[in-house]
Amino acid sequence: MSAKKCIVLDLDNTLWGGIIGEDGFEGIALSLTGPGAGFIAFQQALLDLYNRGIILAINSRNNFEDAIKVIRSNPNMILKENNFAALRINWNDKANNLIELSKEINIGLDSMVFLDDDPANRALVKTMLPEVEVPEMPSNPSDYTKFLIGLPYFDSKALTDEDKMRGNLYVTERLRRESEKSFNNQEEFLKSLGLNFQIFIDDSSQLARLAQLTDKTNQFNVNKHQLTEKDISNFINNPQYKVFYGRLTDRFGDYGIISFAIVRKELNLWHVEYFLMSCRVIGRGVEEAFLSVIGGAAKDNLVEKMSIEFVKTVKNKPAEDFVGKYFKKNLASINDIINPPNWVTIKKYGGKI
Numbered sequence: 443m444s445a446k447k448c449i450v451l452d453l454d455n456t457l458w459g460g461i462i463g464e465d466g467f468e469g470i471a472l473s474l475t476g477p478g479a480g481f482i483a484f485q486q487a488l489l490d491l492y493n494r495g496i497i498l499a500i501n502s503r504n505n506f507e508d509a510i511k512v513i514r515s516n517p518n519m520i521l522k523e524n525n526f527a528a529l530r531i532n533w534n535d536k537a538n539n540l541i542e543l544s545k546e547i548n549i550g551l552d553s554m555v556f557l558d559d560d561p562a563n564r565a566l567v568k569t570m571l572p573e574v575e576v577p578e579m580p581s582n583p584s585d586y587t588k589f590l591i592g593l594p595y596f597d598s599k600a601l602t603d604e605d606k607m608r609g610n611l612y613v614t615e616r617l618r619r620e621s622e623k624s625f626n627n628q629e630e631f632l633k634s635l636g637l638n639f640q641i642f643i644d645d646s647s648q649l650a651r652l653a654q655l656t657d658k659t660n661q662f663n664v665n666k667h668q669l670t671e672k673d674i675s676n677f678i679n680n681p682q683y684k685v686f687y688g689r690l691t692d693r694f695g696d697y698g699i700i701s702f703a704i705v706r707k708e709l710n711l712w713h714v715e716y717f718l719m720s721c722r723v724i725g726r727g728v729e730e731a732f733l734s735v736i737g738g739a740a741k742d743n744l745v746e747k748m749s750i751e752f753v754k755t756v757k758n759k760p761a762e763d764f765v766g767k768y769f770k771k772n773l774a775s776i777n778d779i780i781n782p783p784n785w786v787t788i789k790k791y792g793g794k795i
Contacts, residue, residue, distance in 0.1 A: 444552075444595075445595060445596060446496075446553055446554065446555045446575060446595040446596060447496065447497055447549055447553040447554075447608070448496065448497040448498070448499060448527070448547065448549055448553055448554045448555070449488065449491065449496060449497070449498055449499070449554075449555050449557060450499045450500070450501045450540060450543060450554055450555065450556045450557070450574075451488070451498065451499070451500055451501065451502075451557050451558075452500075452501060452502055452536075452557065452558035452559060452560065452563065453500060453502040453504060453509055453512075453531070454502065454504065454559075455559040455560075455583070456557060456558060456559045456579075457481060457484070457485060457521065458470045458471060458472040458478070458481050458512065458516075458519075459471025459472065459477050459478055459480075459481055459583060462504060462505075462508045462509055462512055463504060463505055463508055467508075467511060467512065467515075467516070470512065470516075472512075472516055472518045472519065473518055474518070477583070478518070479584075480582075480583035480584040480585075480586055480587070481583055481586070482518060482520060483586070483587045484583070484586035484587050484590065485519070485520035485521050486520050486587075487586075487587045487590045487591060488520075488521060488590065489520055489521060489525065491590075491596060492521075492525055492609040493606070493609070494596070494605070494606060495604075495605040495606050495607065495608035495609055496596055496608070496609060497527045497547060497549070497608060497609050497612050498521070498525055498526050498527065498609060499526055499527050499528045499529070499530075499543050499547065500526055500528075500529045500530060500531060501530045501536050501539045501540060501543060501556070501558075502530070502531045503532070503533055503534075503536065504531050504532075504533075505531075506531045506532065509531045510523070510529075510531065524613050525609065525613065526613065526616075527547050527609070527612030527613050527615070527616055528543050528546045528547050528612075528616060530542060530543055535566065536556075536558070536563050536566060536567055537566055537567050537570035537571050540554065540556065540567060540571055540574060541571070546616075547612055548721065548722065550573070551571055551573040551574050552573040552574070554573075554574045554575065555574070555575045555576075555577070555593070555595055556574050556575070556576045557577070557579060557590075558576075558579070559579055564576050564578070564579075575595060577589075577593060602648075602650050602651040602654055603651070603698060603699075604651055604654070604698040604699060607696065607698055610695065611695075611697065611698065611722070614694045614695040615722060617694050618635070618692075618694055621634070621694075629785070632726055632727060632783070632785045633784075633785040634693075635692040635693060635694070635726070635785070636692050636693045636787075637690065637691075637692050637726065637727070637728065637785060637786045637787065638690070638691045638692065638786075638787045638789070639688055639689075639690050639728060639731050639732070639786050639787065639788050639789070640688060640689045640690075640691075640789050640790075640791060641686060641687075641688050641732070641735050641788060641789065641790045641791065642686070642687050642688070642689070642790075642791050643684065643685070643686055643739075643790065643791070644678050644684065644685050645678075645685075645687070645791070646674075646675055646678050648687065648699055649671035649674055649675060650671060651698075651699045652669075652671075652674050652687055652699070652702050653668075653669055653670055653671045653673075653674060655699070655702050655718060655720070656668050656669040656702070656716070656718065659718045659719070659720060659721070660721075660755070660757040660758060661721045661724070661757055661758060661759070661760045661761065662718060662719040662720070662721055662724055662729065662758070662760045662761045662764070663717075663718040663719075663755075663758050663761055664714070664716070664717045664718065664750060664751065664752045664753070664758070664761045664765060665715065665716050665717070665718075665751050665752065665753045666753065666755050666758065667716070667753075669716075674704075677704050682706060682707055683704060683705065683706055683707065684704070684705045684707060684712075684736075684739065685702075685703070685704050685705075686701075686702070686703045686704075686705070686732070686735065686736055686739075687699055687701060687702045687703070688700060688701040688702075688728070688732055688735075690723060690728060697720070697722065697723060700719055700720040700722070700723050700728070701718070701719040701720070701723075701728065701729075701732045702716065702717075702718050702719075703716055703717045703718070703732065703736060704716040705736060705740075707743070707745075710745060710746070710747065711745065711747045711748065711749060712736070712739075712740040712743075712745050712747075712748045712749075713748070713749045713750070713751065714736065714748065714749065714750040714751065715751050716751075717732075717733075717750060717761075718761075719732065721760070724760055726786075727782070727783035727785060727786050728786060729764055730781065730782055730783055731782040731783060731786040731788055733768065733779050734779060734780050734781060734782040734788075735782075735788060735790065736748070737776050737779040737780045738780050740776050741776045741777075741780065745776060746775065746776050746777075747773060747774070747775060747776065748769075748773075748774050748776055748779065749769070749772050749773050749774075750765055750769050750772050750774070751772070752765045752769075752772055
């Protein structure tokens with residue numbers, strides 16, 4: 443069974459006992475003893491998964507103000523608002539809410555697990571969205587935690603720092619989207635982020651993450667070909683090649699390692715064999731900044747031209763558009779690509795150019 447990335451949760455009788463719209467703030471069951479204890483244990487188990495990189499989201503038919511008050515103000519809530527990548531608390535049907543959540547979080551419906559105590563809601567989602575995994579929940583909330591731990595959908599071990607950060611990465615992205623709404627100008631919003639881009643050259647300390655990127659990155663990937671840690675290490679130790687990767691931060695947090703490139707050095711030409719970037723940073727000028735750093739390194743070596751290897755796939759249209767913008771017949775003048783946006787601060791580390 444394939445691993446899942448996201449748990450989408452109902453609220454009433456799922457994260458707490460009772461119905462907030464009927465029982466009120468003081469009437470719901472969420473306590474260290476009695477009927478509320480099972481819900482607290484369940485929330486703690488969900489928080490443990492969040493800390494291992496599983497994304498959490500809410501899909502609840504409720505009055506928003508009533509439900510959000512519990513999340514924000516109930517002292518026994520283990521899960522807080524900033525643990526959820528996206529919220530749908532409204533009176534729309536849950537299948538349509540799941541479609542919207544999928545688009546907002548930017549993951550496939552087949553990456554989601556939907557947990558809801560109501561059999562009717564589960565049946566609706568199973569019928570309308572068969573891609574979504576909808577397990578049958580126990581009737582007794584005291585069994586919720588054992589049920590969750592027994593689900594086979596989640597990797598038992600996070601392999602990289604980015605895996606562990608995943609839940610938080612999607613939450614901070616929600617904060618960025620909310621901030622963007624207050625700007626009329628896209629460039630002013632990007633400047634407000636305070637983007638800091640650290641570029642590492644021939645650095646072998648993050649081989650697991652770089653190999654993971656070659657496997658998982660599809661949309662912004664000029665040459666989709668999975669590399670192992672050993673493959674990448676061999677490129678780093680080969681004097682004919684240069685290996686670049688980048689880590690991005692801004693005022694909201696750490697995006698982690700989001701870009702990777704391998705360049706073959708020739709006498710009068712540098713050839714980019716691999717160039718990829720996480721889709722969550724596309725359109726923020728980071729791709730131009732990364733290309734500019736590689737171009738600057740080539741220019742320092744008195745190279746005037748750069749070529750790129752582009753292999754079209756059904757998913758990499760963003761990469762195709764980027765290559766078409768800067769490379770003509772996969773060839774570019776170095777001076778044409780050294781133009782990083784002024785809202786990205788670049789620092790370089792390690793490796794002789």
